[in-house]
Amino acid sequence: MSAAPEKQIILITGATNGIGLDSAIYLAAASPNNHVVIGARSLSKGEKVLKEVQAKNLSGTVSLVQLDANDDSSITAAAKKLKEDFGRLDVLINNAGVCPETAEDQWPSRENFRSIFETNVFGPTILTETLIPLLKASKSPKIINVSSSLGSIAAISDHSGSFSAVPYPAYRMSKAALNMLTAYQYYHLEQFGVKVWSYCPGYVVTDLGRDREQREKMGMESSETSAQGIVEIVEGKRDAEVGTFIARRGEQYQW
Numbered sequence: 001m002s003a004a005p006e007k008q009i010i011l012i013t014g015a016t017n018g019i020g021l022d023s024a025i026y027l028a029a030a031s032p033n034n035h036v037v038i039g040a041r042s043l044s045k046g047e048k049v050l051k052e053v054q055a056k057n058l059s060g061t062v063s064l065v066q067l068d069a070n071d072d073s074s075i076t077a078a079a080k081k082l083k084e085d086f087g088r089l090d091v092l093i094n095n096a097g098v099c100p101e102t103a104e105d106q107w108p109s110r111e112n113f114r115s116i117f118e119t120n121v122f123g124p125t126i127l128t129e130t131l132i133p134l135l136k137a138s139k140s141p142k143i144i145n146v147s148s149s150l151g152s153i154a155a156i157s158d159h160s161g162s163f164s165a166v167p168y169p170a171y172r173m174s175k176a177a178l179n180m181l182t183a184y185q186y187y188h189l190e191q192f193g194v195k196v197w198s199y200c201p202g203y204v205v206t207d208l209g210r211d212r213e214q215r216e217k218m219g220m221e222s223s224e225t226s227a228q229g230i231v232e233i234v235e236g237k238r239d240a241e242v243g244t245f246i247a248r249r250g251e252q253y254q255w
Contacts, residue, residue, distance in 0.1 A: 007035040009086045014096030016040045016049045019201050022227035030231050034060035039067035069096055069123030079130045088137035091234055094124035095146045099171045108170035120174035136192050145182045147198040151175025154254035186243040200247040201226030
């Protein structure tokens with residue numbers, strides 16, 4: 001499938017559920033000029049989600065690409081398809097993430113370390129590197145790395161509140177590493193006009209981790225609020241904060 005030349009091409013990884021799916025829907029609804037590419041590890045699941053999103057008759061358009069950011073061959077194939085279909089990429093949203101830890105895990109296991117860093121750090125790093133030529137072909141390229149306030153070293157260093165006591169150590173470290181990736185990308189890509197942010201979507205109800213029911217009982221907000229924050233970035237409403245660590249509703253975090 002090819003989108004019209006004037007369309008803004010937006011790729012979202014991990015877009016078959018949660019924040020990624022909500023972001024795909026909100027971005028496709030936000031403007032007829034938006035073309036959202038759903039990145040899905042499972043092609044069959046992706047095809048099902050694509051049909052469901054298209055059935056909403058949103059003003060923008062949507063397509064699908066098989067993309068497992070943990071698999072270099074999948075990344076290469078996805079980049080090739082994006083180049084063939086669109087010739088460029090305007091927005092990359094590195095959303096895919098995992099958290100197999102539980103609240104009882106005060107210290108990470110080697111297995112959790114490896115699986116979390118593979119998806120949360122190695123994946124977006126290698127994927128972005130592969131897509132840089134397509135981003136450079138855009139008139140206004142953007143990269144949004146979906147992070148977490150749990151990755152803030154400044155926040156955990158303040159022991160006066162309860163934030164420092166929250167566990168998930170490997171997940172915390174992976175998001176701190178992702179934040180460093182954001183700062184590194186911004187320094188090296190700014191000369192090409194690429195805008196980069198780390199974005200915390202908030203503690204919302206998603207399938208990430210193993211505490212969805214607990215989040216619902218606590219009355220946590222919907223992941224739709226996270227998607228609305230991503231739309232604001234894509235629409236240029238957070239351009240003044242480029243290269244920083246931001247969150248919903250105009251918030252900004254320290255690294």
